[in-house]
Amino acid sequence: MKPLLEARALTKHYQQGSVTVAAVENVSLAAPGGEVTLLIGPSGSGKSTLLSMLGGILRPTSGAILLGGHEVGNLSDRELPPIRRRCFGFVFQSFNLFPFLTARENVETALRLRKVPAPLRERRSAELLEYCNLAERMDFYPASLSDGEKQRVAIARALAGDPFILLADEPTARLDSASGEAILEMLRGFARRRGKAVIMASHDPKARSFADQVYSLADGRIEALERIPQK
Numbered sequence: 001m002k003p004l005l006e007a008r009a010l011t012k013h014y015q016q017g018s019v020t021v022a023a024v025e026n027v028s029l030a031a032p033g034g035e036v037t038l039l040i041g042p043s044g045s046g047k048s049t050l051l052s053m054l055g056g057i058l059r060p061t062s063g064a065i066l067l068g069g070h071e072v073g074n075l076s077d078r079e080l081p082p083i084r085r086r087c088f089g090f091v092f093q094s095f096n097l098f099p100f101l102t103a104r105e106n107v108e109t110a111l112r113l114r115k116v117p118a119p120l121r122e123r124r125s126a127e128l129l130e131y132c133n134l135a136e137r138m139d140f141y142p143a144s145l146s147d148g149e150k151q152r153v154a155i156a157r158a159l160a161g162d163p164f165i166l167l168a169d170e171p172t173a174r175l176d177s178a179s180g181e182a183i184l185e186m187l188r189g190f191a192r193r194r195g196k197a198v199i200m201a202s203h204d205p206k207a208r209s210f211a212d213q214v215y216s217l218a219d220g221r222i223e224a225l226e227r228i229p230q231k
């Protein structure tokens, strides 16, 4: 299948005083729709930096990023944010929910950002939370939710813009084994059923069995690419 997102010779160097840190070096990858792409590698191998560049949060030092075949890596600071909102959803290990908003209101903020009219926002946020098995928890504040539920709210929020690509950085790191598995199942379902690309960085040994391809990073470089046979 044609990749939804592609990186070609992507490189990021951080300057720390007189020292240059090569966080990502010459990385090429392709993330097809319908598949989960997993990034693994030791701490400091460049996974988060790579995800941030793929999602247009961080500018590469060099290389190209293609979204649906179109180069987006060189767009201006004004052009990039609307494309990021339209095409990407982000999930982080720390959930990043607003503590003073309910689950539903947290999802609604993402819809408001995308200029969805108010009556539609309410319905759409309820649908998204139902999709994430949170129908009973919509009016709860984050403090009254389990960590697994919080992450499902974060996923509902990430899906608010109906993104083509979902980027997840260690989405199960703070979760117990069963909640983590539920999240991985949900991410895989999103890719498979909706034909979207999920790109996830994870240390979780279980993540592998939910992936279609695994890129192993070491010192900012790709050491191996493995296809996981479909079950």
Ligand SMILES: Nc1ncnc2c1ncn2[C@@H]1O[C@H](COP(=O)(O)OP(=O)(O)OP(=O)(O)O)[C@@H](O)[C@H]1O
Pocket: 014, 015, 016, 021, 022, 023, 024, 041, 042, 043, 044, 045, 046, 047, 048, 049, 050
């Ligand atoms: N803002 C920054 N300034 C300077 N160096 C940075 C910065 N962010 C990351 N680095 C360095 O870049 C390298 C890659 O870091 P990155 O966080 O991408 O790795 P990671 O694989 O995601 O690690 P972890 O699994 O611990 O999150 C590391 O050497 C890190 O110290």
